[in-house]
Amino acid sequence: MKEMEIEQIKSLDLNDPILIEGLPGVGHIGKLAAEHLIDELDAEKLYEIYSPKLPPQVIVSKEGVAELVNLEVYAVKNDEEGRDILIVVGDHQSVENEGHYEITGQILDIAEEYGVKEIITLGGFATGEIVDEPDIYGAVNEESLVEELEDLGVKFEEGKPGGGIVGASGLLLGLGSRREIPASCLMGETSGYIVDPVGAQSILKILEQILNIEVDMQELEERADEMEDVVSKIRQKKQQAQQQQQQQQPQPTQDDLRYIG
Amino acid sequence: MKEMEIEQIKSLDLNDPILIEGLPGVGHIGKLAAEHLIDELDAEKLYEIYSPKLPPQVIVSKEGVAELVNLEVYAVKNDEEGRDILIVVGDHQSVENEGHYEITGQILDIAEEYGVKEIITLGGFATGEIVDEPDIYGAVNEESLVEELEDLGVKFEEGKPGGGIVGASGLLLGLGSRREIPASCLMGETSGYIVDPVGAQSILKILEQILNIEVDMQELEERADEMEDVVSKIRQKKQQAQQQQQQQQPQPTQDDLRYIG
Amino acid sequence: MKEMEIEQIKSLDLNDPILIEGLPGVGHIGKLAAEHLIDELDAEKLYEIYSPKLPPQVIVSKEGVAELVNLEVYAVKNDEEGRDILIVVGDHQSVENEGHYEITGQILDIAEEYGVKEIITLGGFATGEIVDEPDIYGAVNEESLVEELEDLGVKFEEGKPGGGIVGASGLLLGLGSRREIPASCLMGETSGYIVDPVGAQSILKILEQILNIEVDMQELEERADEMEDVVSKIRQKKQQAQQQQQQQQPQPTQDDLRYIG
Amino acid sequence: MKEMEIEQIKSLDLNDPILIEGLPGVGHIGKLAAEHLIDELDAEKLYEIYSPKLPPQVIVSKEGVAELVNLEVYAVKNDEEGRDILIVVGDHQSVENEGHYEITGQILDIAEEYGVKEIITLGGFATGEIVDEPDIYGAVNEESLVEELEDLGVKFEEGKPGGGIVGASGLLLGLGSRREIPASCLMGETSGYIVDPVGAQSILKILEQILNIEVDMQELEERADEMEDVVSKIRQKKQQAQQQQQQQQPQPTQDDLRYIG
Structure with missing residues (x-):
């Protein structure tokens, strides 16, 4: 395999979908939250994305079946007359600098194909200390998006995050801006030392309001x-x-x- | 040299061959086992694969003759009316992420050319402790392959291996699956600290059953x-x-x- | 994004412009000095340069707005009948070897488009000790440029800098020479441990003479x-x-x- | 600069030239020896090779003039009716895996253009201890070359060097073999901790015999x-x-x- 390969699993008509990204990162908060959404909302897989810029590795299931490392795009049809959801998850981010740009570009291609007009990326940022009640901090690619998020309790504070946002969660804002797709990043406070389901829940509570859905948190609470x-x-x-x-x-x-x- | 180069050394008609891969990895178990097969079964070299994604290095023989780092594909004609064998060995794996994908793709091209319908990759996984009687753990790219391997004594246990399988041994399963070639990986327990001929023997005992051959183990025992x-x-x-x-x-x-x- | 992208923000006629480069480096002296010039001389942004060889990252402003990591080219129109100035700044240098060559090549393309006949790159070199009154050392890509700089107080001493000049500040001299554009590098002594506004001021004092301008230093002094x-x-x-x-x-x-x- | 660039400085007719390579490596033995040959034999520069896979760096001369990192090919016309010499030197080797293959391929292209039928690469191998009278060990890409070198005092011993030969000195043998150009590597014993002019002299004494020339060693002795x-x-x-x-x-x-x- 020399180039990225996109495998379409299913085709669905989606109504004004919002795209949620939750790839691995600090505290795996985005990954936990996005995977939880997929499980609880019975999302259907639309695409698998394979790339030689992902790690040269298979993940082995508990049954012993190896799956090539990939990214997956799921869709959730909203039962009500509301907006549908696209969810991007995966085992790994790119291991190469340029791969981040290439894969994020591919996600945006899919977003444009479905007419996505809003992107929300999920992540954590490390405080270095265990946080009991994690705040959610935000970043946006259009200043007009700040107010609505602040109304939902998302905080915007100078220097949080200090070093910028690295990887797909950041690039979807940066490259999204170049394609004129409004995008926000929600970052849950987390120690940075452990996988953090508490932070994932805090982010999901914000998402519940944005997406106008209810999510059963029991599994994350356990x-x-x-x-x-x-x-x-x-x-x-x-x-x-x-x-x-x-x-x-x-x-x-x-x-x-x-x-x- | 800017691109991978394949040099064909010999052409052979093969009968329904099974492909065995044994490139360097944990405990060099796969490499030891595959090289032992080549020696004991008088395999003939079909191909040399050179790539700028292999290390920029020559290996010097005891006579002082330098050979460019490469991968080699050998073939064993079965004297009986059984299946023939293709064996992939080499001094090194790719040193670059994308090189793993490219080289594994090349091995699969050769496999398809010979109509390979089964691949077995050989490796080790590190226990961190010296193991006297190493178990062999398995991973497959189709769940239906599990039962036959379990009957031969190969173990399938959740979390073994925990972190997935990295390199050619894993990618042949993952990329093989995308080409619909059934593939299994046999992993011998090994400390991870030393080159391990005991683990290589354990794997060869499984292979003897799969390939319906007998292999003299004396050299590995020494x-x-x-x-x-x-x-x-x-x-x-x-x-x-x-x-x-x-x-x-x-x-x-x-x-x-x-x-x- | 698979390739470098150049976005033209504005078009200006420039009179015999001199190009100043101040990308991040030792003590951030070049970056501080170049950004100070942009602020004090009310420079106008002409180009944004995006590249998958820059870090896969956004920088978040204090308002929470994320900007994709990029390089920017500014222009200063000289009110008098003197030469105009092009200034190259950015958040990061390339994180990949080849990226340095590619991005520097792009800067030189822009320089040639505007008929630039002189380049000055700004940097620091680490002494390992805190320096109270930093000297400015020079390097050039044509020996004839040495004398004029020495007259302005720039020092040329064997072994300073010892290991050559790495990154855009060096490559603009090396690749500039291949395009026959005279170029000099000014390097302020600095400890190497901290961001150094003192070193930046020392460099700006030399630039004031070269560019025949006056720069208010108050902010750097603070x-x-x-x-x-x-x-x-x-x-x-x-x-x-x-x-x-x-x-x-x-x-x-x-x-x-x-x-x- | 996106691709390797070859600049021809001069054109010379050469008589059955032998190519000597002395790029930086262990103890800088090859580099010291090759540069000494260039100085003592008044070699003329034929080519400069620039590549984005070399470090993104300029070297600054004692006069303050920056030169882009490159490789250079020199030629020595033999006054007698003997063979001429091509000498490859440079400040750095490639910093990227693939760059070694690409640059060595370019050197071989030049070798073939001049009808080179013999290559000698120069290097050191680290003993970890200071060696008073360093032996010279050899490696070849055709077994028939061993005897002649042994007659000159070059040693061939199993496991010396153990880990193969990395970089241009090795690849010229390996890739040279694929182009059917006989090539040898001479390696001087050296501690590996310091630049080693003693090892360089030992190698030059062997080269004097091979090339049938005399080289003044005074500078290296100093x-x-x-x-x-x-x-x-x-x-x-x-x-x-x-x-x-x-x-x-x-x-x-x-x-x-x-x-x-």
Whole structure:
């Protein structure tokens, strides 16, 4: 395989669809949220995208069946008379610089084919600390999009995120702007150390309002409880380490504590 | 050289051949097993594959003769009226992401030219510990292939391998599936630290059944004995280190022991 | 996006323009100086250059608006009857080897379109130590350019810079020479550890003479004062560390002091 | 610049030329030897080779003049009725895998244009220890070449070099073989830590015999003396460190000594 290959699985007529992207990234928040939408809304697969700029790898299912790493585009038909949804998910992002541009261009080609006039990309940004109630921060490719998102509780603060947005979630805004497709990125606060179903839920609550849908969160809540156990064990270990240090070293400064905690 | 170059060394009529791939990878199990097959079955070289995506390097023989890094395709004519065998070996895999896709595509082109309807790729997966009697784990690109392999003793367990299969051994399944060629991957347990002729033998025992052949293992057994010496020295050193630690530090936990051993 | 894209924002007639390049690099001296010129001289944007060899990233403004990473070419019309100026700035350099050649080639295409007969690239070179009054070192692509720069106080010393000049600032000289466009590189001494507005000012003082303009330095001076605070804190910490070391280790050698300081 | 560019500086009729390659590598032995030949034999420059797969960099001369990183091909006309010489040198090798293949292909194109029927590539291989009288090891792309080189004192030993030959020195043998041009590689033993004019001299002594020329070694001897000073200082420091260790730690084993020395 020398070039990207697009395999069409199914064809559907979609009504004014909005495109949601949730590829792997910080805390896997976007991936968790987008995959949860696909499961809960019984989305149907439209496309598989294969590319030699994805990792040279297969993923093995629990039955032992290997699947070539790819991106997938799903569609959700809205039962009511509302807008339909396109959802982009995948196992990996490009491992090469140029691949990000090429694959994002392909996603935008599909978006244009379906007349997409709004894109929402999902991601996380790392705070370095465990966050109990993660805020959702936003970025847009047209300033006029800010107000509506702020009304939904999305925060816009200078320096969040500081280093820009890397990968498909960022490029869909940047390249989308060059094709005049309005696009927003929702980023859930997350430690950056663990897969974060809490952050994914926070993002889905915003999406529920934007898409005018209801999403059953039970499965994500269960995964969040599991992660909670992991996190509390990590915290205990850190506190123990901290106490030992305090016994060994007379006066830890405020700085040290912040560093440990 | 700007593009891959295929040099045909010999032309042979093959009867319903099965393709075996054994390129370098974890524990070099696939490479050892495939090269052993070539030696023991007096395979004949059909093709050399050169590519600028292989390392820019020559391998120097013990006579001082340099050979450009390449992949080679060998054939074994079955004396009985059974199936013939194509064997792919090489000094290196691609050093570039896209090269894996390109080279695997080339191997599949050759496979299709010979009407290959079954592919078996050989590899190892690292356990991190020395394994005395390595199990063979499997992955397939069609679920129907699982049962036959399980009957031969190949294990299918969720999370083995966890991270998928990287390189040609994985891509032949993934890209093979897109060309509708059934393919399986056999992975021998191995520590991951050393070249492992024991794992290679375990895989060959499965292959003997699949290919309905007998393979003299003597040479691999000798190499395994050599490695055994190396391994037992490593083990002794580790035990000594462990004992010293026990004398210095009062109570090592079970965790520490596992980490050392 | 598979190829570089040039977007023309505005068209201007320019009189014998000189091209100034200030892309990110050591101490961000070139970037600071070039961006300061754009602000102070009310430059107008002529081009945006997008490339899949730039990082796959958007930069988010303080209003939350994401902009695709790009290079920009600005123009300054000289009010007097003197020469006009083209200024190349950007968020990033290429992340790929070949991208540097491709993007520099594009800048030279634009330079040739406007009849540019002189290029000045701006950069820093790291001394590893904080420099209070940075010298400006030069490199040229035609030996005849040395004398004029020396008259302006630019230094030419063997081994400064030792390892050559990497990136657009170097390639504009090298590739410019192949197109017979005279080009010079001005490099301000800088520690290499911090963004350095002092170095940027030193370079701008040379540029004022070359371009026969006056530039208000106030904003850079304010940023320099801020950095001064940062630097003096670092120095204090180092001195404390030094004193502690002296108390612990009897006789530090001159070498040690240089290493710390 | 998107593609390799070849600039012809001069045209010369050459009599049955032998091509010598000395690009940067282990101990810079090949580069030192080839550049010394160019200086001592008053070679004339025929070609400059530029490539976007070379580093994006200029080298600055002591006069401050920047030269784009390139490869150069020189020619030496033999005053007697013997064979002429082509010499390939350069500041850098390719920084990209494929670039090595492309650039070596270009060198072979030039070799074929001049009817080259013998190639000698120059390099070093690292022993990890300082070698007083370095042996020269050989590799060839046709077994028939071994004997003549052995008669000149070149050694052929299994496992030297163990890991093959990387870069242009290796590829000229490997790709040369595919074009049926006999080629040998001469490798001088060297520590691998320092630029090594002693190794370069040893290689030149072999080349003197092959090319039937005499080369004044004075400049290399001076550089060797300078390096000798550096090396003896390093040795003294190591001995001191060793003695200090012996005082601190009761019984250093033979292993430790070898590791230090």
